[in-house]
Amino acid sequence: MKKIYKPSIVYYEDKFQEGKGVLEENGEILEVTSFEELLSKYKDAEVVEWNENIMVPGTTNIHNHSFQSLLRGIAADKPFLEWRDKSLYAFSPKLSAEDLYTGAVFAFGEMLKYGVTSVSDFFYVHNDGVESDEAIIKAAKDVGIRLVLARTMYDWDGAPKGYVETIDEAVKNVKNLAVKYQGNDMVKIVPAPHSLHAASVAMVKAGHKLAKELGTNYHIHIAEEPFEVEQVQKEFGLRPVELLNKIGVLDESMVGIHCVWLNDNEIKLMGDNKAKLAYCPSSNMFLADGVTDIPAMMKAGVEIGFGSDGACSNNRISIFEEMRMCALLQKVTKLDSLCVNYKDVFSMGTEIGGKILQLPVGKIEKGYKADFVGINKNDMSMQPIFNSGEQIMPNIVYSMQPCAIDHVVVDGKERVRKGEILTVSESKIVKDVQKLMSKLEK
């Protein structure tokens, strides 16, 4: 059945506009035009009134590790490798497929509530096979969030056993899952060779080759910490992006995560080859990784989207939050208040993120998916607003709190109403997480 959304204000054609309606059917936007016109054309359509709401596209979280929501607050404020060993490596081997499901419902539920409608889960706790991957896919389905499962390919044997596969196993598992979910609007599988420190050159090449075969992008962590740069330089005599270029995998299908420690030439290489960046400012700050040079990346023509990263290194999982963090961090690093503006970060968190995930999301326009967020314009954190609407986007980026998010719609279905998740019970999520954590604490 067709629905006409009637928000107070909608972000359409790069402007906040009143009096517009958005026509939706089967999860897709069919038309955006004056509400009166839609109503006269489609008399039988259901009208959804959002009288107090500003409708914006749902946000895209292009880098997350859902199970890490279970590890939030554990071994906080430790150096990177110590945090990794005491948090990730200590707990992830104890997690069964059922526990990973609990973690994913928790993560996806929380981020949905904060306006994330598409998430890429960079998932590596496979525990031999695809049962755990399927648990993540089921969690996304149950919560009602759009999922891009960046299924890792990992062959460094210094990590917990459950992460590690041979190249043949990794290729087979990613491929089988990708084929199984081909054509599914809500689930997409992409290869994700973990990084140059956790995947061999042969594994990275296999991931790139598989992405070509599947017609997808591939995701890879790059130069999050100086240790990776040192390691790659020692072994190959090249810097990370130079190595990726040399082995023939640096192209438009590469989504590089973090890219903190790149030099000018590597940034230029990324731009020249149309590679993409998944930027995680809060996580980089939390782990004291360093500051990715976003103005230089933008100048080089690199498309940039945001990731919250795992909730144990952020520790919030909201893309509106990353918009704010990116703008603030870059301004103070460059001592230039103009270097990244609110419009830049808003489009990174919506439209560009959607492009990087290769999904028709992130824009309210005919042909895009009906993934929306309804922001309460009367929430104190959104005020004041002139009649001209001048403050709307600055307020969304710089002052809005999650309590201003009233509605979240994914694929034309309402998932959050008046701030409450409709698909899964929040109190049950919390109960399940508490039960699991008391088991893990022993």
Ligand SMILES: [Zn+2]
């Ligand atoms: Zn990551």
